[in-house]
Each structure stands twice: as structure tokens, then as C-alpha cells.
Amino acid sequence: DQQVKQNSPSLSVQEGRISILNCDYTNSMFDYFLWYKKYPAEGPTFLISISSIKDKNEDGRFTVFLNKSAKHLSLHIVPSQPGDSAVYFCAASAGAQKLVFGQGTRLTINP
Amino acid sequence: DTAVSQTPKYLVTQMGNDKSIKCEQNLGHDTMYWYKQDSKKFLKIMFSYNNKELIINETVPNRFSPKSPDKAHLNLHINSLELGDSAVYFCASSPPGSDTQYFGPGTRLTVL
Numbered sequence: 001d002q003q004v005k006q007n008s009p010s011l012s013v014q015e016g017r018i019s020i021l022n023c024d025y026t027n028s029m030f031d032y033f034l035w036y037k038k039y040p041a042e043g044p045t046f047l048i049s050i051s052s053i054k055d056k057n058e059d060g061r062f063t064v065f066l067n068k069s070a071k072h073l074s075l076h077i078v079p080s081q082p083g084d085s086a087v088y089f090c091a092a093s094a095g096a097q098k099l100v101f102g103q104g105t106r107l108t109i110n111p
Numbered sequence: 112d113t114a115v116s117q118t119p120k121y122l123v124t125q126m127g128n129d130k131s132i133k134c135e136q137n138l139g140h141d142t143m144y145w146y147k148q149d150s151k152k153f154l155k156i157m158f159s160y161n162n163k164e165l166i167i168n169e170t171v172p173n174r175f176s177p178k179s180p181d182k183a184h185l186n187l188h189i190n191s192l193e194l195g196d197s198a199v200y201f202c203a204s205s206p207p208g209s210d211t212q213y214f215g216p217g218t219r220l221t222v223l
Binding site: 032034036041042043044045046049087089093095096097098099100101103104 | 115142151152153154155156159166167201203205209210211212213214215216217
């Protein structure tokens with residue numbers, strides 16, 4: 001029972017353009033959502049989060065959008081840079097500090 | 112000054128052996144976690160401890176036993192290792208009242 005899904009295993013974007021990573025969830029009790037970035041042989045690094053009371057949160061080049069009615073969130077990276085090439089995980093929480101992760105999307109930024 | 116550290120980074124062992132993975136955080140957080148990333152790359156929570164007390168135990172075989180000597184350390188001991196235990200194990204921690212978790216670099220366990 002996969003409660004958090006990232007349906008695109010990979011995404012390729014040209015440097016300087018916008019990268020959009022998508023995530024869908026099924027559990028309506030989730031009230032906090034996070035994006036993590038992971039390089040090979042390293043642990044996931046926290047990137048940005050959003051509470052269910054908001055529909056947008058921005059931090060520099062990174063913006064997360066939340067559509068509660070569609071149970072969908074997305075991460076926008078603009079402009080994309082070569083260092084953004086990594087695997088991105090979406091995660092959700094219904095409280096109790098328990099995160100449920102998606103399976104990740106590998107983002108490749110091409111020069 | 113690593114925030115969440117794990118040792119060892121790589122662990123190769125035979126089936127049936129017992130092994131431990133150590134985790135330490137210097138962030139002053141009071142909740143720590145163990146996650147398993149399997150061959151399909153899913154990250155799944157195994158345990159969480161808050162101030163040395165077990166909070167979450169996610170249907171993990173009792174061959175896995177976490178131990179928290181203090182709130183800065185959470186170790187994972189695995190008895191009678193099986194082939195299916197091969198995975199990357201991540202430790203994480205979070206501050207009080209926050210769902211944002213900070214991860215260690217991972218330990219790749221290979222059981223032969």
C-alpha cells in the first residue's frame with residue numbers, strides 16, 4: 001500500500017530551465033510534506049517543506065506547491081543547475097513524527 | 112562537525128552473524144530514527160526513539176533490536192543476519208515537535 005507515489009522514476013532537464021518534480025499521496029490525514037535531495041552514497045538532505053494549511057512555500061530557487069483537493073504536490077526548481085542532479089524524495093507525515101516516503105525521482109540537469 | 116554520523120559506512124558479513132550499526136547526532140535533537148532503503152529504493156521507517164524511549168516499531172523482525180544509551184545515540188543490533196537484510200540503513204534525528212528529519216550518510220549492509 002503505497003501512500004506516497006512519485007510516478008516519474010527519472011527526469012532530464014536542460015540547465016537554466018525549470019525542473020518540476022511531482023508527488024501524489026492517498027492518505028488525507030497527511031498534514032506536512034517535505035522534499036529531500038539525495039546524492040549517491042550520501043544520506044537524504046532536507047530541502048523544503050510545506051504545511052497543509054498552505055498551498056505554496058518558496059526558498060530561493062525551490063518552490064513547493066500543494067494541491068490538497070488533488071492530493072498532489074510538486075517541487076519547482078528554477079533555474080536548474082548541474083548541482084541539482086540528484087534523486088529527489090517526496091515525504092509526508094500525519095503527525096507522530098513518522099515520515100512516509102515516495103520512491104524517488106532521479107533528476108539529471110544537462111549542460 | 113558532522114550532524115548525524117553512522118559507523119560503519121560499509122558492512123559485509125555472512126548469513127547467521129550478528130552485527131551492530133552505530134548512530135550519533137550532535138544536533139541536540141531528542142528523537143532519533145532508523146530507516147531501511149531496500150533494493151527498490153524505498154525508504155521505510157523501522158524504529159523511532161524519543162529521549163531513549165521507543166516510540167515507533169514498524170513490524171520489524173525481532174532480530175532487529177535498537178538500543179539508545181542516551182538521546183544522542185541510537186544503535187541498531189541485528190541478530191542472525193539473513194540475505195534479505197541486505198540494504199542501506201539510515202539513521203535520522205529531529206528536533207522536538209518537528210517532523211523535519213535530518214539523515215546520516217547511511218550504512219550499506221551486504222549479507223553473503
